[in-house]
Amino acid sequence: MTGFYHPELLLGLLLIPVLVYYYRHHEKHSRRRALEFSKVSFAKAAQAAQASAKTRPASGFFTPKRTVFILFLLALTFLIVGLAGPHIPLETEKEGVNVVLAMDVSGSMQATDYKPNRLEVAKKSALLLVESLGEKDFAGIVLFDSGASSAAYLSPDKEKVGRKLLAVSAREGNTAIGDGLALATDMADSIPDRRKVVILLSDGENNAGGITPAEAVSFAKSRNIQVYTIGLGSDEPVLYDYDSFGNPLYANLDEENLKYIAEETGGEYYRSVDEATLGEIYAGINQVIVREAEETDVSRVFFFLGAMFLLIAMFMAFGRRQAIP
Structure with missing residues (x-):
């Protein structure tokens, strides 16, 4: 039946909500520090920009930085699941x-x-x-x-x-x-x-x-x-x-x-x-003669997906149009 060879490693998925909380906390503090240390003229300019921005469509939740962060989370999730050793039963026997x-x-x-x-x-x-x-x-x-x-x-x-x-x-x-x-x-x-x-x-x-x-x-x-x-x-x-x-x-x-x-x-x-x-x-x-479906390790699939999301995130973060300056 479907399962994991090392289910205890799935506890690593608890890192995901911790990282989400840290990221949101860091985002709020970054905005607060920017407002506290900006000059009055810059603050006025920012207020004017905000006022004009109301007439423009919002950029939405998926900003470049947030997209990179989400991709890193997906990569981490797939890598942790892969390390736990997922396996599924095949419908036909691989061995006799x-x-x-x-x-x-x-x-x-x-x-x-x-x-x-x-x-x-x-x-x-x-x-x-x-x-x-x-x-x-x-x-x-x-x-x-x-x-x-x-x-x-x-x-x-x-x-x-x-x-x-x-x-x-x-x-x-x-x-x-x-x-x-x-x-x-x-x-x-x-x-x-x-x-x-x-x-x-x-x-x-x-x-x-x-x-x-x-x-x-x-x-x-x-x-x-x-x-x-x-x-x-x-x-x-x-x-x-x-x-x-x-x-x-x-x-x-x-x-x-x-x-x-x-x-x-x-x-x-x-x-x-x-x-x-x-x-x-x-x-x-x-x-x-009972021929049971063989349990097949599919961890490579999760490692591949994790590596793919990690590469995409790194390209977006540090590529030519980098999301992280």
């Missing part, structure tokens, strides 16, 4: 958004309830989001299973990021949601002074890693990161593999954790139950 995709690549992402499997559908759907980002937006990719790693660092080159996204492959590990969110937060915050968003997709529950989801959420909030979460999976648990003892492994979606992450960081939670809904989520999520 840092968007980091945090993608679950644990073993459960190989489940085939999404064809050909969950990971392949997630990659193609996420590509829709990457391609829909604005020209000034940056995109990056973090992968997590039993730990977390970077697959593509933040870059304005969405085509390059898209290629790296499509090259992602599934792993055999568990699901470290906390580690993935923490690394994605760190990446999103790596380019400062921009809005920062993490989009986290998972089909399982946090069962690995050294950072809990609560700790990762606290870290994201401290860096002012907004997190959108996507829960991927069918309504019923899906068998995706067997362990070394022959026991079946099921993908169990932990919606409560994903909802908690989104709510605590000011984002939103989405639930995907098939290929179509996942594509719709990724295609539309760019529209709900």
